[in-house]
Amino acid sequence: MRTRLIALVLLASFSAFPAFAAPGFRQTTIAATGARPPLSISLWYPTTSTAESINLGETPAFVGLPVIRDAEPAPGPRPLILLSHGYGGNWRNLAWLAGELAAKGYVVAAPDHPGTTTFDMRSPDTIELWQRPRDLSRVIDTLLANPGLAGSVSPDRIGAIGHSLGGWTVMELAGGRFDAGAVMNDCPRVFGPVYCRTFTALGVGRDAASMAALGADLGDARIKAIVTLDLGPGRGLTSESLAAVKVPVLVLGAGENVDPETAEKASIAATNKDSFYLAEHLPPTTTQFALVPGALHFSFMQLCKPGAAALIEEEAPGESIVCRDAPGADRQAVHRDVSDRIMVFLGSALADR
Structure with a gap:
């Protein structure tokens, strides 16, 4: 989503644990480190508070979810799940999933990159x-050092989930290595014009120093499970690095594709080719792969209200794609399917160690 959509946006199971009603919710900022600016993070976590909830993220276009702001965290330690949004997105995009995870006993953290x-x-x-x-x-460091923010976190039960460019981000944490030189060498043929324009905007392949930084090992050994949601650009990760990934990975792709050439202003019009690529090159014994029926690329984002597409199109022409699902599909049903798959996967991958 681009700047013209910002105004519209701003208007507004883990079996070992019991289910919680409205989760606690808190926002905080991690201080700048070196040249990296401050990092804003949103936190969802289990709470036994019975205080009045608010409808978080409710806008004229998008459905909100009940949370109890700044509630006292329930006792831990608890598994931690990191959420990484796509290019041009924000913490609201996967808030629906954060609420589901917190209700099952997870602490959830979503930064705005x-x-x-x-x-x-x-x-x-x-x-x-x-x-x-x-x-x-940085988010992991902060939550482990400050249990008062969202409750005590179990350091050996940490997972990460990412949508679109966020899926690429979490695969890097698992040990994926990105070959910017190979990507840009034959970009139009392999990826198509929409991807290539986005790569250029992201500075991919602009000089030797940036290519080396992108190709470096960005893994974090504290990550024990990964979920990708119609990731992109997965095909830029080397097959060798994917084959060496040690942690369990759940790869969920869109059941249908948006044609990149008719995707209007879709920021990084990922196709499920990237998910197929991961499934082909990750270790088969620790990888699960499925296409989600009825899902297009943006179906993994928050629920749209009736009439939201027209409202968004009026405010930001071309951006109504974020409310588009496959013909006849229901985004709420897609979310239920995705959530069920994720809960089963994480319940096994992050079982009490």
């Missing part, structure tokens, strides 16, 4: 793509 979020698309952060995985590592 500087340079690639709705709220900040400025250079030089935009062209330092390798900082995205490091953002998530």
Whole structure:
């Protein structure tokens, strides 16, 4: 989503644990480190509070979810799940999933990645793509050191989920290595014009230093499970690095594709080719792969209200694609399917160690 959509946006199971009603919710900021700017993070977590809830993220276009702001966290330690949004997105995009996870006993943290979020698309952060995985590592550091924020976190039960460019981000945490030189060498043929324009905006392949930074090992050994939601650009990760990934990975792709050439202003019109690529090259014994019926690329984002597409189109022409699902599909049903798959996967991958 681009800047013209910002105004519209701003108007507004883990079997070992019991289910919680409205989760606690808190926002905080991690201080700047070196040249990296402050990092805004949103937190959902289990709470036994019975205080009045608010409808988080409710806008004229999007459905909100009940949370109890700044509630006292329930006792831990608990597994932690990191959420990484797509290019031009923000923490609201996967808030629906965060609420589901917190209700099952997980602590959930979603940063707004500087340079690639709705709220900040400025250079030089935009062209330092390798900082995205490091953002998530900073979040882990902060939550382990400050249990008062969202409750005590179990350091050996940490997972990460990413949509679109967020899926690429979490695969980097698992040890994926990105070959910017190979990507840009034959970009139009392999990826298509929409991808290539986005790569250029992200500074991919602009010089030797950036290619080296993108190709470096950005893994974090504390990550024990990964979920990708119609990721992109997965095909830029080397097959060798994917084959060496040690942690369990659940790869969920859109059941149908948006044609990149008719995707209007879709930021990084990922296709499920990237998900197929991951499934082909990740270790088969620790990888699960499925296409989600009825899902297009943006079906993994928050629920749209009736009439939302027309409202968004009026405010930001071309951006109504974020409310598009496959013909006849129901996004709420897609979310239920995705959530069920994720809960089963994480319940096994992050079982009490």
